[in-house]
Amino acid sequence: MKIRLPDGKEIELPEGSTARDVAEKISRSLAKEAVGAIVNGEVYDLFKPLPEGAEVRILTRKDPEYQLLFRHTLAHVMAQAVKEFFAKKGYDPEEVKLGIGPVIENGFYYDIDAPEPISDADLPEIEKLMQRIIKRNLPLRRYVLEREEALARYRGKDPYKTELIEDLPEGEEISFYEQEGFTDLCRGPHVPSTGKIPPHFKLTHVAGAYWRGDESRPMLQRIYGVAFRTKEELEHYLWQLEEAKKRDHRRLGRQLELFHIDPMVGKGLVLWLPKGNVLREELIAFMREEQVKRGYQLVTTPHIGSLELYKTSGHYPYYAESQFPPMELEDGEAYLLKPMNCPHHVRIYAMRPRSYRELPLRLAEFGTVYRFEQSGELHGLTRVRGFTQDDAHIFCSPEQVKEEFLGVLDLTLKVFGTLGMGDFRVRIGVRDPESDKYVGDAEHWAVAERQIQEACDEAGLDYTIEEGDAAFYGPKLDFVVKDVLGREWQLGTIQVDYNLPERFDISYKGPDGEPHRPVMIHRAPFGSLERFIGILIEHFAGEFPLWLAPVQVVVVPITDRHHDYARKVRAELEAAGLRVEVDDRPERMNAKIRDAETQKVPVILVVGDKEQEEGTVAVRDRRSGERATRPLAEVVQDLAERVRTRARE
Ligand SMILES: [Zn+2]
Ligand SMILES: [Zn+2]
Numbered sequence: 001m002k003i004r005l006p007d008g009k010e011i012e013l014p015e016g017s018t019a020r021d022v023a024e025k026i027s028r029s030l031a032k033e034a035v036g037a038i039v040n041g042e043v044y045d046l047f048k049p050l051p052e053g054a055e056v057r058i059l060t061r062k063d064p065e066y067q068l069l070f071r072h073t074l075a076h077v078m079a080q081a082v083k084e085f086f087a088k089k090g091y092d093p094e095e096v097k098l099g100i101g102p103v104i105e106n107g108f109y110y111d112i113d114a115p116e117p118i119s120d121a122d123l124p125e126i127e128k129l130m131q132r133i134i135k136r137n138l139p140l141r142r143y144v145l146e147r148e149e150a151l152a153r154y155r156g157k158d159p160y161k162t163e164l165i166e167d168l169p170e171g172e173e174i175s176f177y178e179q180e181g182f183t184d185l186c187r188g189p190h191v192p193s194t195g196k197i198p199p200h201f202k203l204t205h206v207a208g209a210y211w212r213g214d215e216s217r218p219m220l221q222r223i224y225g226v227a228f229r230t231k232e233e234l235e236h237y238l239w240q241l242e243e244a245k246k247r248d249h250r251r252l253g254r255q256l257e258l259f260h261i262d263p264m265v266g267k268g269l270v271l272w273l274p275k276g277n278v279l280r281e282e283l284i285a286f287m288r289e290e291q292v293k294r295g296y297q298l299v300t301t302p303h304i305g306s307l308e309l310y311k312t313s314g315h316y317p318y319y320a321e322s323q324f325p326p327m328e329l330e331d332g333e334a335y336l337l338k339p340m341n342c343p344h345h346v347r348i349y350a351m352r353p354r355s356y357r358e359l360p361l362r363l364a365e366f367g368t369v370y371r372f373e374q375s376g377e378l379h380g381l382t383r384v385r386g387f388t389q390d391d392a393h394i395f396c397s398p399e400q401v402k403e404e405f406l407g408v409l410d411l412t413l414k415v416f417g418t419l420g421m422g423d424f425r426v427r428i429g430v431r432d433p434e435s436d437k438y439v440g441d442a443e444h445w446a447v448a449e450r451q452i453q454e455a456c457d458e459a460g461l462d463y464t465i466e467e468g469d470a471a472f473y474g475p476k477l478d479f480v481v482k483d484v485l486g487r488e489w490q491l492g493t494i495q496v497d498y499n500l501p502e503r504f505d506i507s508y509k510g511p512d513g514e515p516h517r518p519v520m521i522h523r524a525p526f527g528s529l530e531r532f533i534g535i536l537i538e539h540f541a542g543e544f545p546l547w548l549a550p551v552q553v554v555v556v557p558i559t560d561r562h563h564d565y566a567r568k569v570r571a572e573l574e575a576a577g578l579r580v581e582v583d584d585r586p587e588r589m590n591a592k593i594r595d596a597e598t599q600k601v602p603v604i605l606v607v608g609d610k611e612q613e614e615g616t617v618a619v620r621d622r623r624s625g626e627r628a629t630r631p632l633a634e635v636v637q638d639l640a641e642r643v644r645t646r647a648r649e
Contacts, residue, residue: 137195268385381534429469440498473499
């Protein structure tokens, strides 16, 4: 049969040849280096026979696909090690039954039905057994069985594999992979031998998992592992995991009393506590200020809208599965809990005839919307059922798109810059040239796509163009922001929309006296305040810059006789607009300082005899590390200035 190589060359090989044969045909050294292949765009191992006429590229350890191969083999190695683990305890290895063991992001898992529960404490021992299997460099082997043969092997012994085989579609090849002492029903692909697995892995935890995700079926134990090509990658990942746990916004939200989600109030509905609400109010004030500077006008619209409104916009019924069901009234009227602010804003635009002189019209609202998320999808602040968007809609002429993008880019960069989220990439989503799903004038699309790129060029932003990433109603741009842990978050989407102006039939009178269709731009730099604050909590690990901190200063009097002076200090700071607490509990000074630090308060001011006499305060600044005794008036002025300028710190 014929095989085509990446350089276009064709080679002739006997029927049933594998990628290993291809590698050997190319060179002996490549055959030694080979760990797998890309065959017609799919990852293959060196065992599986190639299809006729296949295009084959050999993979070595340098290729990213290598990870997929060794992570999968590692799952098998883990299953083998678990069998050995129980054999050592005196069990028959056959009593360890295996569910499925796929590759996942950064690693793998295996679902196991073991004769005894496996705990996290057993994992180091299993890891040791795995390392031994890797060291022994056991070669793998692939073979195929007929359905009946395969079933005969498991029937009556292993209900899981029996069921998996029975569920395979008729005619599908039933393949097995075997290394000394271990066989599994498996589609592959795998590395050629266990010695090709880098020893940089870790079993992270055990969790319960229902067989095939079905609550009525038996509960298996799922062992999770992560695996990387190098020790550095593994260590970085484990650090990230540990750090992410420490920074988990749900944990910090409780510890710092920022928000609460109460099952009696409802799933995915956030109660902002006084301290968390400060974050919210500060972000809103910041955004409002920046928007007003840029010519936005603020509006307020209700939390519900008539079903008619959403039928006109198309949000109903097209997105019905992500909305709370409509509220039907007796007289046939129906209302929907607001899933989007856009239609309300369109109706503000449409309330009277508009002239080109009014454009661009920028309507902004901190609008709370409700979406129906499955309860299994809910997660702290990042996946909720009710959230507030820093939403705005810009109505402009097709020619104004670029100028408006420049304005929104400027605003978004200001926001990210102030919050220390300067590490991001920009993606522009444009049409798929092959598709005809797009609404609106093709010429307008082309102009807008060009204007967006020009705006980015002018703003000095690097960007990638993602073909086919545009919504059916318009091209878009989004920011993918990296947090301190290197995790990426999609934020600040700017979306052009030709659809809603059409559906609501809105227009403006042009300089020519004729009616024209405006373009709409949706934009929300934070997106959802809830999600954004969740990200911020983790980004800052709860240690917010001074201007955002719920409590900015704690004043610690050393003894009772300094209480009056402490209150005077608080009064002066409050007069300068700062959020201050006096810790006048009958505790020792060090305990008070420690508590303020646990609460991640940015500035602690200690006052005793000397400070009282001299009108000074002893400053402990968490962010700058400053420790100094300074005149009160000077400290008040400095802190107020840092807050006023929303200093980065
Ligand atoms: Zn497998
Ligand atoms: Zn919108």
